[in-house]
Amino acid sequence: xxxxxxxxxxxxxxxxxxxxxxxxxxxxxxxxxxxxxxxxxxxxxxxxxxxxxxxxxxxxxxxxxxxxxxxxxxxxxxxxxxxxxxxxxxxxxxxxxxxxxxxxxxxxxxxxxxxxxxxxxxxxxxxxxxxxxxxxxxxxxxxxxxxxxxxxxxxxxxxxxxxxxxxxxxxxxxxxxxxxxxxxxxxxxxxxxxxxxxxxxxxxxxxxx
Amino acid sequence: xxxxxxxxxxxxxxxxxxxxxxxxxxxxxxxxxxxxxxxxxxxxxxxxxxxxxxxxxxxxxxxxxxxxxxxxxxxxxxxxxxx
Numbered sequence: 001x002x003x004x005x006x007x008x009x010x011x012x013x014x015x016x017x018x019x020x021x022x023x024x025x026x027x028x029x030x031x032x033x034x035x036x037x038x039x040x041x042x043x044x045x046x047x048x049x050x051x052x053x054x055x056x057x058x059x060x061x062x063x064x065x066x067x068x069x070x071x072x073x074x075x076x077x078x079x080x081x082x083x084x085x086x087x088x089x090x091x092x093x094x095x096x097x098x099x100x101x102x103x104x105x106x107x108x109x110x111x112x113x114x115x116x117x118x119x120x121x122x123x124x125x126x127x128x129x130x131x132x133x134x135x136x137x138x139x140x141x142x143x144x145x146x147x148x149x150x151x152x153x154x155x156x157x158x159x160x161x162x163x164x165x166x167x168x169x170x171x172x173x174x175x176x177x178x179x180x181x182x183x184x185x186x187x188x189x190x191x192x193x194x195x196x197x198x199x200x201x202x203x204x205x206x207x208x209x
Numbered sequence: 210x211x212x213x214x215x216x217x218x219x220x221x222x223x224x225x226x227x228x229x230x231x232x233x234x235x236x237x238x239x240x241x242x243x244x245x246x247x248x249x250x251x252x253x254x255x256x257x258x259x260x261x262x263x264x265x266x267x268x269x270x271x272x273x274x275x276x277x278x279x280x281x282x283x284x285x286x287x288x289x290x291x292x
Contacts, residue, residue: 157251191251
C-alpha cells in the first residue's frame with residue numbers, strides 16, 4: 001500500500017460529513033476533519049502533489065458543489081486546487097492559524113454562490129463591444145452582491161466576470177442572464193456557468209507550520 | 210590589451226544575453242500560449258470546435274508551452290551563472 005495524504009477542498013462551519021463521491025486523484029470519499037468551529041472537507045489521496053489535470057480540477061469543483069448543496073445546503077470557503085497535507089496535524093494547524101480569516105469569510109459568504117458569465121462575440125460581427133460590455137455588466141451588477149473581472153484571454157471575449165449572488169436572488173440573476181442572451185442572440189454567445197463555490201471572492205493566505 | 214578586451218567584451222556579451230532574453234520572451238510568450246489554450250477550450254465548449262480539433266490543438270499548444278518553459282529555464286540558468 002502506498003502512503004496516504006490528505007487533500008483539502010475547502011472549509012465549512014463545524015459539521016460531520018461523509019459523502020461517497022469521486023474526488024481528486026481517484027478518491028472515492030469526501031469527509032470532514034475538524035478543528036473547533038471549522039471543518040475542512042478532505043479526501044485521502046496517494047500523492048503529495050496532485051496533478052492539475054482537467055479531470056482533477058473538475059473533481060475538486062464537484063466535491064465543493066456537492067457539499068454546497070448537500071441536504072439543506074451550506075456555505076463553503078473553497079481552497080485553491082492542490083492543497084495537500086501529510087496528515088491531519090498540519091491541516092489542523094492551517095485551520096488553527098487561519099481560524100479568524102476562515103470564520104470571517106464564512107460569515108461574508110453566508111448564503112452566497114458564484115456564477116461565471118462570459119460574452120463571446122461571433123467572428124464576423126461589427127457589434128459595438130464597449131456598448132455591449134457596459135450595458136450587460138451594468139444590468140448584472142444590479143442583481144448581484146459583488147463582481148470580479150477575469151482575464152479577457154481571447155479577442156472574441158467581451159465580458160469575462162464572476163458574480164457573487166445570494167442564493168435567494170438566484171432567479172433574478174438567471175433572468176438577467178436570459179434577457180442578455182436573447183437581446184444579443186444575433187451576434188453574441190453567452191456562456192453562463194455555476195453555481196460555483198465563491199473562489200473569486202475569498203482570498204486567504206495561510207502558511208502551514 | 211587584456212584590459213581593453215575585457216572591458217570591450219564583457220558588456221558586449223551581457224547586452225547580447227539581454228537581447229537573447231528579450232527574443233526568447235517574445236518568441237516563447239508563455240502567457241500568450243496559455244491564452245490560446247483557454248480560447249481553444251472555450252471554443253470547444255461553445256461547440257465551435259470539434260473534440261478532435263480541440264484535442265489536436267491542445268496537444269500542439271502543450272508542446273509549444275513545454276518548449277517555451279525549457280527555453281526560459283535554459284536562459285534563466287545562463288543569466289544566473291553570469292551574475
